[in-house]
Amino acid sequence: MFGSPMFLWALLAAAIPLMLHMFQRRKTVLTPFPTIRFLKAAQKRSSSRVRFENFLLWLLRTLLLVALAIAFAQPILRNLSDSNGWLSRSARDIAIVLDASYSMNYEMDRGKVWQICKDAAVQTVQGLNPGDRVCVYAAGDQPIPVIEKPTTEHATVVSAIQGLECQQGTSRLEDTVAFALHALAQQDDKRARELFVFTDGQALPWQGFRALSEDGTSTNKTESTAAVKITREMRDSVSLFSLLAGAVTPDNAYPADVKVSPSLMLAGQSARIQVRVGRSGPVKQISVALSVDGQESGSRSLTVEPGTEKPLEFVLNNLEPGVHVATVSTPQDSLSADDSFQFLLRVRKQLPVLVAGPSDSTKYLRAALAPGAADDTVRQVSSSEIESVDLRDYQAVFLCDALPLSGQAIIRLESYVNNGGVVAIFPGDAADFSSYGEFQMLPALPRKATDIAVSDAARALKRLPMQPGQQVNFQMALPPGTIPTVALKRVVEFGELAEQAAVLVTAGDDTPFLLGRAVGRGRVFLFGVAATREWSTFPLTAFFVPVVHQLIRQGAGASVQPTHLVLGSSVPANESIPNFREDDEITTPSGAALQIRDNGNHNFFIESVPEIGVYTRTKASGGAAESVLAVNTDRFESHLDPASPEELHEWTGFKKFFAVNDAEELARVVEEHRNGRSFTEVVLWLALLLSLAEWWFSNRALRSRKGATENLKVSLSGKVTE
């Protein structure tokens, strides 16, 4: 196509050199010359060369004029495979996808990438013809429909884009693109379709496209995208334009993750905080600061290789009991959204224990756990009181000859164990062994109690080695060389082991002494003897106290809440919030109430933590708000790794894929795609080259080689020398 086809008439000028040549031949001057015979010989010899040179010269001049004529006609190359190739002004449907991940907050010289992308999106909408329809989607953790159906009300679209806020999480472009494409696919078929993706150009959000299978269907497992697929036909027919506005060589340092050990912290213990620090960009010294409750408590610096993460450790001593909000931060850089990482340090004063059973049966246990008797860490209740006690206040529950129990008590105990509690059972004489059958969570059912002969009473306790697949474990550090020995008087015989149960300790070679079972997130332990001296010497031995403490700690370890959550994660409320009750009110950092779903049976579920920061709880009983959750973005997108347009083209598989780094360039590419590419400049350059070649060629004779006569030297006297 030509912008000004009228100029094609100028192609007739191509005949000018030929006409000039023919005209010039007739106009000659008669010159007398003595050496005509040499001229004739030279002409004969040079004629073929001269003819060829003349032809070349004519060709050069003709091409030059043709090139000039074409250049003035403004040639435009159009993609003929476009369905509406010759009608570039036809209406079109456009989908705009804005990457709203937190990495879009990257600060460039021109402003934030997010703002640049929004401006470019607005510019794209404003550049549309009045009849063109446009829909807008933002890509967060989930696709966010901004303008769901393509509309011709461009002003609305522009204001919607301008009002968009960047999200705090990562983005999944392939889902959003799929949604946008389906929104387009539901429209009138005859229009040209274009998809615009405004992103910072990081490789990560595009990774989803690589997972798409060859037949063009999405293999994504998430529910939201199961129904939405990007078909081969879409990739062939829709033109994808992408603005990769982010920095080409990004510079970012960030705390990627924090691990706190021990997971269960008691007052006075020291805590080790391991921070992984990530880095994109050139190698640089990074100083990392740790603050607890707003007070800086440590600062260290390290050097991280680009594209890697490096661990760094802080140690905190003498933490006060309570919940502390701790923050690890790196110096502010271009991407400030990931510069700090918040987590909670839950320091406990003690581990409260509930002991249920008759006073006689529990006295050794109480004495072992609370030697001072006035300690409030141990509470003793009768077995009938269990159903009225809130078990979640206790780290472990000991049942000493406490059976039989009411059905309500058994349900509460089972719920307690499932949520991570520990129940340790000492049998006794009070209950018939058949009443143990109501307990579904026992490692094995006790069948009967047998008396042991005195001669056979002394038994060494042996810890059985861990079996493959065994979930419950028991480990107790004793001084080397110590062989714990008990004298048995009476012991329970057990039936078959339940699922996920194991014999942990035997008395002697084959008598089971301690059995364990993993139930839900918690543990159930069952002893072969009662906690009284009538059954064995176990309560009197030196290792009774360590064994009991070990059991309590197991429970505490299993019920520790995570120090932090990832934005958008869905977790049971009981697992993430300590001692959660349904009447608790959890407030998000922005002040809104956190939605918690009741699944019934005291199972509460947080479907998604919506924002980053520290969440607080206000108890129904009143009192000050306490910090219960710290939420951070997962740092996948902090590792800034720009993808090249070629890679993106390969990953997305779109036939017509155009990726540029600049908004103006995008406008140019779009214009070129819609209206064709102008070749005027190329043709003008060609004309310049041709004219240079013509000038060189036509003046070549002046620089031609010397002939033989010039090689002969004639002296002043006329003598010829060589």
Place this chain on the structure above:
Amino acid sequence: MEKKEGIAAYLNAAQMAKLNQLVLNSRYVVEGTLAGRHRSAQKGSSTEFADHRAYMPGDDLKRIDWKVLGRTDKYYIRRYQNETNLRVYLLMDRSGSMNYTSDPDRPTKFSYASTLAAALGYVVLKARDSVGMYIYGEKMDAALPCKNSFNGLNNSMKILQGFKPEKGTNGAEVMHQIAEAISRRALVVIISDLLDDQEAIIKAIAHFRKNMHDVIVFHIFDPAELTLDLKRGAQFEDLETGEKIIADPRSMSKEYKDIMGKFLERYRETCAEMKVDYRLVTTDEPVDTFVRAYLEERKRMSR
């Protein structure tokens, strides 16, 4: 202004003065009628000893070398080198091709050749030698005998002035005639562009050499003829045959120079083989400067 005639038409007083001290020497022995400064082919009465010869009855007794007789007791006759004057013949080509100049301010080749002849004649006469002239074109036009007077040269130049270069050339045949016509050894100076059948010309020059003449060839060209340094294309007409061709000199100057170079090279090589003094003369060089440089070089060479 009155038109000058004879030698004065070609040389002015200043030029003549420049040529005064110069001599055109023959490199070989020559035969003349007068006693002169050139070695003669004949042995005779001079003071310069040549060689000895055995006495034969009838020889003049005064020629016997008595010193040799005293030493060897044998009769020898002393022989002396005869000295003579030099006869120079100027062969002037007046064919049509000599009437060419590429620049109106420059003399034609014929005009230049005439000036050259005048200068050479003047030099020869100043050395008390004699000079003759042959003028030829398609045939022999004039044969002027050797004379050792300025009047003779003047007359010759007047006659030369009367000829215009025109028509074709038949230089080779005329040269053969002249070679036969010159009876005694002489110095033959050919002033021509030699644009004839090259091999025939070479044979004619060989004829001179065979007859023991010393030969000098002044090969005259206009500079444009050598390099074809013409700015624009034209229809060319041959000065001798009238043949016309259309050519663009710029496009074929390379080939032309090659052909011309080979033509000159052939003359130069064969002249060197025949011990003929070959000089390429271009008309852009002043005649007196050329003659002076040439004669001085020749003087050095003959020593």
